Amino acid sequence: MTLAKADLIEAIDRVTAAMERDFDELNAADGALGDGDLGVTLTRGMRAISDMKDDLPDDFGMALFQCAQAFTKSSGSSYGTLMATGLMTAAKTLKGQTEFDAAQISNLVAAARDKMQERGKAELGGKTVLDSLDAVAQATAGLDAPDALADAAAQAVDQALDDIRDKPATIGRARIFGEKSIGMDDPGMLAMQRIVKAAAAR
Amino acid sequence: MTLAKADLIEAIDRVTAAMERDFDELNAADGALGDGDLGVTLTRGMRAISDMKDDLPDDFGMALFQCAQAFTKSSGSSYGTLMATGLMTAAKTLKGQTEFDAAQISNLVAAARDKMQERGKAELGGKTVLDSLDAVAQATAGLDAPDALADAAAQAVDQALDDIRDKPATIGRARIFGEKSIGMDDPGMLAMQRIVKAAAAR
Amino acid sequence: MKKILNNPENYVDEMLEGFVAAHPEFYRMHGDSGKVVTRAKQAKSGKVGIVTGGGSGHLPVFTGYVGEGLLDACAVGEVFASPSAEQMADAIRVADQGAGVLRLYGNYGGDVMNFDMAGELVEFEDINCTTVLLADDVASAPPEEHEKRRGVAGMVYAFKLAGAAAEEGRDLEVVTAVAQKAADACRSIGAALSSCTVPQAGKPTFDIADDEMEMGMGIHGEPGVWRGKLRTADEIADEMMDRLLADMPLASGDRVSILVNSLGATPPEELYILYRIVKQRLDKAGATIVMPLVGRYATSMEMSGVSFTLCKLDDELEALLKAPCDCAFWRVG
């Protein structure tokens, strides 16, 4: 099954709505382990994307490139920069295509994860958004049926939170919490759970 | 009947205790119409007097002079300055005496009132401490029996508050409240009620 | 109480100890009465002295403005309480270089009574004194009773302008006239969002809800003209400018300075958001802004809020405003 611009726009709508809904929760999660702006970062980014969604080009790569730019321009917090990096990576792969095979999703997520790792120099298992993406990449490998993909991705972001919750934070502002962060969710992983589930309509 | 140093020291103890007791209440009353420091002013002043009470000279004038100085040094707020002015006036009259006739009290208070008026340039009836002193001076005129004096003074400070409550403030920080101060007690009159009643053991 | 202190009784003494230790090039303590601050380097003989005094809790007002081209000495009171007459007399004595001393301070009962008493003390010593009172807070009395107004941040301009005149060697009469002209040229208004806490009281002076503000509040928490829901920065700035301009209308071509002042906690970021509108308003009135001041010049400890002070200049005042001055908080030239 293939995905086209209409699917992207629907996903944008759902993610934007989810970020508005979770604004306070994400700020609070980031406030507990960081500087309290993660909800701000994500609503700003998604609003900027939403504002231009009707003008997005049909070329998937160009469309994702513009989404990446929206994040770059609307916020320079770590998460915004990482989101932009990940989107840009997918944009490069999909450049020139007006649709793409859902079976590519696992590879696209894996590539985004790798570029974001290069940019942010965090380890896998370090309790960051990378761990959520890694779980999604693995869980979606080999799938191309939309429901199976959506279910697998949604389950993966939940599972990643459960698996990592009892590890200590190692990166970003949360690192300083060390042992104290055990049992707490990483705000970036929490945000990715909401993003992926909204995108997957789960 | 005559009053001597022992009476002064007992009065100091009672007034000091009353000011500690009413600390928050006087700050709050001044906070509502001024800058919230009247309790601070009076506890500071009375503590300074209390600290030196055992070393007070027998000469009543000299003793009151030192009390006035304690107020001058411990606080420069309006009330502290006015208290110092009033005490200094009495000190001048009583200089050289180790005791004095209780019948003088009315005149001493009246003289203090006049000097304080000269210093602060407020009118009588202007809703200030002057009105309390004026009431005391009038109510105690012609009395010399301790109980009668104490009763009259205590009643006078109560009565003054009742009489003046519904007038607007005209002086000091409270003036700006104008009509809004109608129905509220002037903090300085409230303080004088507590001082006089404590001094009179009423 | 969100305050860092030891025994509240020692708040001012310890503050002053740290203050002169941190800035020995500007300030030193003087005299036996305690809490009198004077210039580290005494002014030259024959200069008119300028003293001020008032309660603590307003830094840089009052004592921060002791310095070249500004004040000679300051008597420092407890928080929000006047210094004593003795301290004021000591400040006058050290400020006197033989040419007399101007007492330049805010219109508050305690300060007036004590400076009057101080004057009676130094009269015996043949020190010639004059007085100019700041009464610039338009919210505290109508124009007909302007002499009853509270003195607030306009003080900063008066210190600067009179200080420059004294430093130039003008005599007591001229310095006093300049100070009076400066005081008359200033109009201020404040708006508060939260109270401060007097250390010894230990509780906020007044309660105000988290979404409320008070227009016209004084720098000790004295009441303003209305209390209501917090408005936007633009609305607040517009109302404050309306009130100032109603009291002192400006004509096209007028030259003014304006102080956009934080009462303490309000950060410079918010002052700049306000200054944006202030400048638009003055531009629209056709006035030219000379040396705008944006920052913390006259505060109420940790109170949230702002004040605006408009100072209308003539050639003499403008030259004095631009003349050099130097203290730990303000340097010109």
Add this chain to the structure above:
Amino acid sequence: MKKILNNPENYVDEMLEGFVAAHPEFYRMHGDSGKVVTRAKQAKSGKVGIVTGGGSGHLPVFTGYVGEGLLDACAVGEVFASPSAEQMADAIRVADQGAGVLRLYGNYGGDVMNFDMAGELVEFEDINCTTVLLADDVASAPPEEHEKRRGVAGMVYAFKLAGAAAEEGRDLEVVTAVAQKAADACRSIGAALSSCTVPQAGKPTFDIADDEMEMGMGIHGEPGVWRGKLRTADEIADEMMDRLLADMPLASGDRVSILVNSLGATPPEELYILYRIVKQRLDKAGATIVMPLVGRYATSMEMSGVSFTLCKLDDELEALLKAPCDCAFWRVG
């Protein structure tokens, strides 16, 4: 929310508009990416450029320190968010006078990622760039992992010292080495009594009881080393000095500067109460204090609290500290 603002979305843009309008003699905006501030008067050709960047909400840090003897340009982010790589590239471009540019900023993930990306952008334009990161907050990692520490008020010294070296005409290598030496010479620690509120979040970043404090908190409300009952000023100052001196012991005869900094709402009165103990401690250690700084140099909007930064000087750094500099918030010489 005790903040004076309009739409929180416009907080930083309106702030910058007022900022350059209030201080046109110091600052101007530059470039198309928005929110890049540079000197009103460009530095002379051949001078090494110094740029910084970071989130808003810390005035005078970052952009306030653009000025002679300090920074050349600053990329300004939203509150507590890094500027974008494009803005940083614009800042680097305007700062370059042909002698290369030092990127001097705090160790925060977002800023590092974006300055790295900006470097990749300007590489194509043959601008030679170096990087020095401030990582001076001793509460944020043990000495073994000092490179992971947060960058806080030590920045102020680094800007000053590297800025003076650049103004003297040293080359990029030397300026970078000076900046690194300055960064290595600084140790900071903060203590917070209340949170600030990110305008767009609209709520305090963290909750803290009225009688509580947190030792070691970062300038965005990042966690510290303990939270507990509010202590006295002397106890707080002592613990902060203990932590700094444990990390960077001083020997008798050492020369240091110290910054006693308000995080925002804490008034200068309280800073002086703390400075009293700071000076006693340094005197006791036999160290000589050079040019102590007491005031608001690196803030978190309206947060209550303080930080101390100790900067150990050698002859070179001391001369650079005393060299002239000028901006709207700090002037030396």
